[in-house]
Amino acid sequence: MKILVPVKRVVDYNVKIRVKPDGTGVELANVKMSMNPFDEIAVEEALRLKEAGKAEEVIVVSIGPAKAEETLRTGLAMGADRAILVETDQPVEPLAVAKILKGIAEAEAPGLVIMGKQAIDDDSNQTGQMLAALLNWGQATFASKVEIGEGSAKVTREVDGGLQTVEVKLPAIVTTDLRLNEPRYASLPNIMKAKKKPLDKKTPADFGVDTTARLTVLKTEEPGGRKAGIKVASVAELVEKLKTEAGVL
Amino acid sequence: MAILLLAEHDNSTLSDQTAKALTAAKSIGGDVHVLVAGSGAQGAADAAAKLDGVAKVLLADSGDLANGLAEPLADLIVSIAGDYDTLIAPATASAKNVMPRVAALLDVMQISEITEVISADTFKRPIYAGNAIQTVQSTDAKKVITVRTAAFQAAGEGGSASVETVSAPPKAGLSSFVSDAIASSERPELTSAKIIVSGGRALGSAEKFKEVILPLADKLGAAVGASRAAVDAGYAPNDWQVGQTGKVVAPDLYIAAGISGAIQHLAGMKDSKVIVAINKDEEAPIFQVADYGLVGDLFELLPELQKAL
Numbered sequence: 001m002k003i004l005v006p007v008k009r010v011v012d013y014n015v016k017i018r019v020k021p022d023g024t025g026v027e028l029a030n031v032k033m034s035m036n037p038f039d040e041i042a043v044e045e046a047l048r049l050k051e052a053g054k055a056e057e058v059i060v061v062s063i064g065p066a067k068a069e070e071t072l073r074t075g076l077a078m079g080a081d082r083a084i085l086v087e088t089d090q091p092v093e094p095l096a097v098a099k100i101l102k103g104i105a106e107a108e109a110p111g112l113v114i115m116g117k118q119a120i121d122d123d124s125n126q127t128g129q130m131l132a133a134l135l136n137w138g139q140a141t142f143a144s145k146v147e148i149g150e151g152s153a154k155v156t157r158e159v160d161g162g163l164q165t166v167e168v169k170l171p172a173i174v175t176t177d178l179r180l181n182e183p184r185y186a187s188l189p190n191i192m193k194a195k196k197k198p199l200d201k202k203t204p205a206d207f208g209v210d211t212t213a214r215l216t217v218l219k220t221e222e223p224g225g226r227k228a229g230i231k232v233a234s235v236a237e238l239v240e241k242l243k244t245e246a247g248v249l
Numbered sequence: 250m251a252i253l254l255l256a257e258h259d260n261s262t263l264s265d266q267t268a269k270a271l272t273a274a275k276s277i278g279g280d281v282h283v284l285v286a287g288s289g290a291q292g293a294a295d296a297a298a299k300l301d302g303v304a305k306v307l308l309a310d311s312g313d314l315a316n317g318l319a320e321p322l323a324d325l326i327v328s329i330a331g332d333y334d335t336l337i338a339p340a341t342a343s344a345k346n347v348m349p350r351v352a353a354l355l356d357v358m359q360i361s362e363i364t365e366v367i368s369a370d371t372f373k374r375p376i377y378a379g380n381a382i383q384t385v386q387s388t389d390a391k392k393v394i395t396v397r398t399a400a401f402q403a404a405g406e407g408g409s410a411s412v413e414t415v416s417a418p419p420k421a422g423l424s425s426f427v428s429d430a431i432a433s434s435e436r437p438e439l440t441s442a443k444i445i446v447s448g449g450r451a452l453g454s455a456e457k458f459k460e461v462i463l464p465l466a467d468k469l470g471a472a473v474g475a476s477r478a479a480v481d482a483g484y485a486p487n488d489w490q491v492g493q494t495g496k497v498v499a500p501d502l503y504i505a506a507g508i509s510g511a512i513q514h515l516a517g518m519k520d521s522k523v524i525v526a527i528n529k530d531e532e533a534p535i536f537q538v539a540d541y542g543l544v545g546d547l548f549e550l551l552p553e554l555q556k557a558l
Contacts, residue, residue, distance in 0.1 A: 011377070016380070016512070017377045017380050017381065019380075019381045026376075026377060026381055093358050094349070094358070094359070095352070095353060095356070095357070095358045095359075098353055120377070120378065121376065121377060122376050123361065123362070123375065123376055123377070123378065123493070124349075124359070124361045125345055125349070125361060126349035126352070126359050126361060127349075128349075129319065129346065129347070129348075129349035129350045129353070130349050130350065130352065130353035131353075132319075132350060133323065133349075133350040133351075133352075133353035133354045134353050136421075136423075137423065138320060138423030138424040139319050139320070139346070139350065139423075139424070140424070141319070141345075141346045142342065142345075142346070144487070154427060157342075158342070158487055158488070159342040159343065159431075159488075160341055160342045160343070160440070160488065160496075161431045161432060161438070161488055162429065162430050162431035162432045162486075162488050163429070163430040163431075163487075164316070164426075164428075164429050164430075164431075165426075165427040165428045165429075165430075166316075166318065166424050166425065166426055166427055167424060167425050167426075167427050168423065168424040169422070169423055169424065172423075172424075177494075178477075178481075178494055179481075179487060213358075213388075214357070214358035214387065214388050214389050215358050215360065215385045215386065215387055215388070216385065216386045216387075216388060217383055217384070217385055218371065218384040218385065218386055219383070219384040220376075220381050220382070220383050220384075221381065221382050221384075222381065222382070223375070223379055223380065223381065223382050226519055226524075226537075226538045228536060228537045228538065228539065228542075229524075229539055229540035229541055229542065230540075230541060230542070231531075231536070231541075231542040231543070231544060232541050232542065232543050234543075235543070235550055235553045235554045235557050236557060238525065238541055238543055238554070239554070239557045239558065241541055242502070242523070242525070242541070246502075246522075246523045246540065246541075248444070248501045248502040248522065248523050249502070249558070
């Protein structure tokens with residue numbers, strides 16, 4: 001089967017982001033961008049399934065600006081076979097992303113879609129579930145273990161209070177949690193090879209998807225700060241302060 | 250029109266996450282109906298009916314709904330969504346699983362993890378792990394919303410709503426439940442605890458974590474948390490992780506022991522009422538958000554603290 005892995009280009013997770021002083025958003029100019037960490041885990045999982053003989057082909061997809069090609073090349077350098085870039089300069093919300101991915105899934109007929117549970121920029125945690133709904137496929141979100149069987153997948157999910165294991169009929173959507181695997185680094189020869197791997201370019205219009213935003217962002221601001229308090233010298237002083245000053249004991 | 254609130258529960262009892270999301274729902278305005286979907290969930294439905302401000306409880310009781318699988322639950326919510334212009338749920342693992350599915354079936358863009366209600370269509374929500382706050386206005390006719398419960402007080406009791414039965418649509422059979430491995434504990438749940446004691450990488454091992462953090466937590470009647478570094482190192486289980494990618498908590502007292510204070514962790518606990526940091530590195534970023542900082546060796550200080558209480 002084919003595995004489709006959607007990936008997003010986001011501000012690198014090590015970058016401390018800055019809110020623009022005029023409240024129009026987050027500063028993205030001259031900031032290091034990388035593949036969304038949860039998506040890297042998704043690429044890794046797809047590659048491991050291919051290496052285990054459970055899949056024949058891994059296709060990475062990204063929806064975003066021309067520069068998202070770099071993110072796709074990263075996926076190709078990790079070992080994906082080919083890439084699809086749906087190019088648009090407008091920000092695309094999860095619902096529209098899911099609609100475009102539905103079009104790609106219908107064209108490519110993958111047996112499995114693996115994607116990050118959320119992107120670390122807008123923290124929406126929606127796209128995978130939405131894609132599953134639009135395709136009327138089963139979903140296994142927040143996965144920490146994936147086992148492919150005959151026509152189904154057994155997925156262990158991270159839920160509140162522990163783990164839940166579900167079985168989903170294939171094709172299905174799996175979204176990754178942090179502890180599913182540890183993604184590999186691309187080797188230099190593979191980075192070179194990735195430059196020659198096929199990359200198709202499309203637009204949202206090719207899939208008949210209107211990407212007009214449903215949510216209007218009125219303002220983006222810094223979170224309310226928390227001031228540093230005081231240092232106490234001893235455990236006795238700490239207990240005293242917690243009892244009398246803070247009143248929490 | 251009315252608001253539908255999806256209850257978080259374990260069939261017999263209602264999670265206080267529901268009462269917190271109810272506060273958010275009430276500030277949107279309109280009659281609030283609570284949907285309790287489960288199997289043998291009369292107990293949870295009765296508890297929901299007692300919450301102050303609930304106009305009606307809808308109980309969908311079926312074996313297919315026993316394990317909170319997203320597909321049948323989404324179909325159920327969509328089948329009754331016509332009567333509501335807002336569908337809201339606490340941002341728990343189960344609601345985060347199902348609500349975007351509902352939103353897509355209704356062709357609505359979900360508003361995730363709101364921390365403030367500005368008006369019926371405008372909300373604040375954190376982005377970039379809480380490092381920026383967005384104010385967003387929905388243009389969709391129906392709103393689908395999840396609520397970051399740490400940002401809202403729980404609604405009280407005092408209601409006496411009626412409980413009505415609704416039937417679940419036929420099963421689509423896309424997925425099935427295999428097993429649960431839910432850790433049972435005498436300790437309070439992280440997301441509802443008044444006090445949390447959290448340990449970080451400085452604990453050094455799972456044994457030390459148990460030896461030093463747990464007795465202090467038990468003395469305080471506290472829940473136990475951990476930083477991502479401690480979880481990744483195997484000192485503590487996944488579901489103890491506090492942070493942007495773990496649980497977001499806001500207890501009255503948060504004690505961070507041997508936690509340096511990565512942005513990722515701060516995003517999960519910075520709304521706590523009082524923060525205590527115990528760390529041997531006096532430059533650790535955790536001290537920048539702590540109300541009370543104690544510099545020193547946690548292996549000496551935590552047992553001392555336990556004795557002093």
